[in-house]
Amino acid sequence: MSGIQLVDDTIIALATPQGVSGLAVIRLSGKDSIKITDQVFKGKRLVDQPTHTVHLGTIGEPDKIIDEVLVTVFKEPNSFTKENSTEISCHGSPVIIRQIIKLLLKQGVRLAEPGEFTKRAFMNGRFDLAQAEAVADLIHAENDNARQAALNQMRGGFSNEIAHLREELIHFASLVELELDFGEEDVEFAKRDDLLQLVQKVQSYLDRLIASFDQGNVIKNGIPTVIAGKPNAGKSTLLNALLNEEKAIVSEIPGTTRDVIEDEITLGGITFRFMDTAGLRETQDIIEALGVSRTHERMKIAALILYLFDLSDTTLENIEGEEARLKAIGRPYIKVGNKVDKASKQLLSDIKDHEFVLISASSKTNLETLKRNSI
Numbered sequence: 566m567s568g569i570q571l572v573d574d575t576i577i578a579l580a581t582p583q584g585v586s587g588l589a590v591i592r593l594s595g596k597d598s599i600k601i602t603d604q605v606f607k608g609k610r611l612v613d614q615p616t617h618t619v620h621l622g623t624i625g626e627p628d629k630i631i632d633e634v635l636v637t638v639f640k641e642p643n644s645f646t647k648e649n650s651t652e653i654s655c656h657g658s659p660v661i662i663r664q665i666i667k668l669l670l671k672q673g674v675r676l677a678e679p680g681e682f683t684k685r686a687f688m689n690g691r692f693d694l695a696q697a698e699a700v701a702d703l704i705h706a707e708n709d710n711a712r713q714a715a716l717n718q719m720r721g722g723f724s725n726e727i728a729h730l731r732e733e734l735i736h737f738a739s740l741v742e743l744e745l746d747f748g749e750e751d752v753e754f755a756k757r758d759d760l761l762q763l764v765q766k767v768q769s770y771l772d773r774l775i776a777s778f779d780q781g782n783v784i785k786n787g788i789p790t791v792i793a794g795k796p797n798a799g800k801s802t803l804l805n806a807l808l809n810e811e812k813a814i815v816s817e818i819p820g821t822t823r824d825v826i827e828d829e830i831t832l833g834g835i836t837f838r839f840m841d842t843a844g845l846r847e848t849q850d851i852i853e854a855l856g857v858s859r860t861h862e863r864m865k866i867a868a869l870i871l872y873l874f875d876l877s878d879t880t881l882e883n884i885e886g887e888e889a890r891l892k893a894i895g896r897p898y899i900k901v902g903n904k905v906d907k908a909s910k911q912l913l914s915d916i917k918d919h920e921f922v923l924i925s926a927s928s929k930t931n932l933e934t935l936k937r938n939s940i
């Protein structure tokens with residue numbers, strides 16, 4: 566696909582965040598982008614300038630200057646989109662930005678769709694889909710690990726692995742085909758041991774790729790950590806306490822939470838995605854039942870389950886019954902004994918050797934221990 570121009574209109578978008586700032590960058594891309602910028606730019610003739618050069622001038626209409634700007638010229642194929650492109654650095658005032666964009670729209674450019682610059686880069690063979698996706702990830706990376714992973718992917722780490730895998734598979738297929746062609750003549754083109762080795766190599770590649778996908782997902786979206794337990798155990802209270810924000814509704818009525826409520830927290834540089842869920846119980850309420858089935862789904866794919874027991878309202882026997890069901894799900898879990906402030910001495914001594922992290926979500930007691938255990 567490389568080098569093919571699929572569209573020839575010129576698009577424009579603000580490349581820097583909205584709002585007031587020192588500088589803002591407005592970006593244009595398309596066959597005519599440099600020519601069109603020339604129509605509103607007073608300074609050197611941009612079409613005559615070499616690629617990757619910056620020019621000072623003013624922008625506006627003949628009778629009205631909008632701003633003094635720097636324009637960077639990129640000539641195809643040496644730009645992000647592989648098309649002709651300009652970047653206008655103006656002062657970061659929303660009024661100036663709007664006026665410049667409006668002026669260029671009048672010259673026939675059109676507003677870019679979200680992600681359209683990256684889409685063009687992809688369409689013009691600048692990089693493959695995995696790398697295009699990585700550009701978006703890079704921009705939205707919220708921690709350093711995510712930034713590094715996206716940067717590696719953008720530079721083609723992932724794509725190179727796929728290409729390598731493909732080569733190995735083609736090699737494998739051609740050996741097998743040859744053998745089939747000469748099957749009756751009992752000719753052996755590849756030693757059985759070599760074939761076996763090749764298959765094993767491909768398999769280990771695939772395993773590594775799958776693992777790195779999981780890892781990449783974790784870095785990108787946070788480690789999926791599900792807060793589960795019976796209604797009223799204090800799950801929503803715990804989520805709010807971890808987030809330091811009243812995100813989920815808390816009430817003494819069992820069955821308050823119906824949907825999954827989630828948010829991210831970074832602990833020691835690692836991003837966790839905490840999910841508060843509907844309390845687990847049999848229920849006739851159709852909506853609540855849907856919520857409970859969502860809880861089950863999330864528990865099954867959780868990297869970690871923080872399972873809350875309401876210590877003010879349970880017995881060792883009940884706890885053991887619940888833990889058996891929890892164990893059957895087969896995901897790693899931490900047993901969290903909540904409402905330790907209201908637990909009976911008897912129960913606390915009964916569960917002494919049961920590896921509980923004892924907390925009080927409402928008074929934020931012992932949350933540090935819980936965080937340490939989650940990492």
Ligand SMILES: Nc1nc2c(ncn2[C@@H]2O[C@H](COP(=O)(O)OP(=O)(O)OP(=O)(O)O)[C@@H](O)[C@H]2O)c(=O)[nH]1
Pocket residue numbers: 794795796797798799800801802803814815816817818819820821822823842843844845903904905906907924925926927928
């Ligand atoms: N004494 C005490 N009460 C708590 C504690 N944590 C939560 N609560 C109370 O327990 C009740 C239930 O809390 P929620 O956080 O809504 O419980 P939940 O597990 O989200 O309940 P559902 O959404 O119905 O499944 C509320 O009245 C909370 O104030 C605690 O550590 N100690």
Ligand SMILES: [Mg+2]
Pocket residue numbers: 800801802813814815821822841842844
């Ligand atoms: Mg709740």
